[in-house]
Amino acid sequence: MSQQTQIPELDSVGLFRFAWRQLTSMRTALILLLLVGIAAIPGSLIPQRTQDPLQVGQYFKDSPQQARWMDHLYLFDVYGSPWFSAIYILLFISLIGCVLPRTVEHFKAARALPPSTPKNLSRLEHYQSWNGQGDEIDRARAWFKAKRFRALESEGSISAEKGFTRETGNLFFHLALILILLGISFSSLFGMRGEAIINVGERFVNTPTSYDTLMYGRLYRDSNIPAFMLTADKFDARYNLETSAPEDYTLEVSLLRDGSTTIEKKVIKVNSPMTIGTTRVYLQANGYAPVVTVRDSKGDVAFQGPVTFLPQDSNLRSIGAIKVPDADPQIGFLGSFLPTYVRDGVNGGASAFPKALNPRLLLSVWSGDLGLDSGIPQSVYRMDTSEMVQIGLKGLKPGESYEYEGGSITFEGYVQWVNLNFVADPGKHLALLGGIVAILGLLASLFTRRRRIWIRVGNEVEVAALAKNSAPGLEIEMQEFAKMLKGEK
């Protein structure tokens, strides 16, 4: 019995050692490296939840069967999937297993003196010999010193070595990759990312409930949200008159920080976010929100205010839904907002320019059950008309009203909205540091070479050299060295 338990124990140690050696072998590392590349491919061809949730939803609608088994394989979350993680974690373990022993070895080698000059130099590469004048050793010593070789001198010979930077750079490069990974993990643990749509003129108070979407890292606490308040004062969009392409977006905000009583005026642009402590605020999208007033048959206001519409094309034709659940029966409107209205035979109207030069609100009026109490979450931009009947259709200019059976709606005007991203990414500096060190390490390891040069002066002067890996240019260096020794210039 005791024997039986002991054998597997030995085996498992052996197995572990075997597995470790396999994992940290260069061949395995190479395969894992290529695997990471290949495993990243599906995520670029199949829509991903983190980038394009709408497309993923479309997949589920179009072919639910296929989408379901794809989902089982995490094909919609490739970069967070267990199999992708498994590959890169194995790769990094393999990398650490490779790099750590080499660091120790390199550290020892860098402190050791170069090995003494071999007896038979003529068997080495770049060998030359000639009859000397006697001062060659002194010249060589000075030359090695000037060129910052590490040299060991003994009995009429010098053994010199240079190029440790290569391995140092190489190790730094790989350690930097670990640094980048640490930065990324740090961000995903302590980071925060939220989105909010704010109408121009309105206020945003930084609390979790103010966000439309909000994602936390695992170790991020609600209390970590910095307290501040901002007001979107003015939004200015400039467009190319010929192509309607956007040329510039500028958002002016008033910021009130926690504990401060002064209001700071700030400007947010697409490439220049606003920084508040560790949080950065990015201007991501913008659009229009028509302002409407809905009245019931008695003339009492049932709904009033701006309603966010979503842009559909480059001329900002925007669509949305206005829901009035308090009316009886419930009333809803499906609308298109056209900032610069032009007649269009197919759609009843189109927008010709993204700026609101000739705004028009096209509405269809629906009466019935909005389906808000069914418990199924609904998009605020869409309306379920399956339990409703259409009772009207109208295009309105600002200020105009439309009366339908049971009430009226007035198109008061419009406001612009901006979509702001609030991001706290505490690991990004670590990742950036890793990136910089990686490049420097890479340069050092690719453009320096480790080599040894020997000189012995006996009956004649003998020189030879040896390079680790291939070292182009060593031949030229040796020619220079020999020339210098011979006193030629």
Add this chain to the structure above:
Amino acid sequence: MSRSWAFASNYLVYSAMAVYAISFLAHLIETAWAVKVPTATSKTLDYKRTEKVARIATAMMILGFVLLFAGVMARGISAGRVPWSNMYEFSITGALTFTGAYLLALRKYDLRWLGLLVSVSVLLTLGTAVTVLYVPSAPLVPALKSEWLVIHVSTAIISGGVFLLSNVIASAYLYLDRMEAKGERTAWAKRLPDLETLDQLSYRLVAFVFPLWTFSVIAGAIWAESAWGRYWGWDPKETWAFITWVAYAAYLHARVTIGWRGRRAAWLCLFAGSTFLFNYVYVNIWGTGKHTYSGL
């Protein structure tokens, strides 16, 4: 004003194409005429006979470079920015740097055997650019208004050009390797360097440009952080940039650490290069995501 610059740019690009076409013809004649009438023993090459044509070919290449340079500049002036914001502009700038790299290398090495390939690939690139990829000159959209455009895109274009060159050389290696396996090189191929040189050259180009590519990816990440609020988001373009990086990292490891040479290394090099090409063509035109600036 900006319109006349745009027109001038188009004329210059077309003229450059015409001149490159002449250069291509001259290179063809040079390569064909260098082959002497075969004798009973072997075919040989005689370059003295074609020296004049070779000079014309190179001169035309230089003229083409100058015209294209002016065309790219005029395009930039017409839009009031660096001319790198859609695929048409990437392509003409890429063709410019490609010829520039060739001409620069020509000062040091006799690479004229490569001239035929260079002129034909530049012609193809420009041809595709003016027919398929052309979009009118326009100012930048807000997301592109950043000094990082200059840094990120220029390094990406240079890296791409050098990766492409290294791929051309690796393909030449594979082709000649096969030819040699069957017997002797045919006459025109004798002009090309030996396999060892090609192998080394293709590796050195990659080793030289890999840090630049790394820099380009990191510069892109820094820019993405300021424009989109994240430095890495697995956008298709970012993903493929990562794949290219990983593939070339594998190539360098295979060569330096395991000691791959020759055929296997050339295939790996081609694979890595093709991921870059895929990124450029597929992701720009058919891809989704935030990097769709082809304007098509």
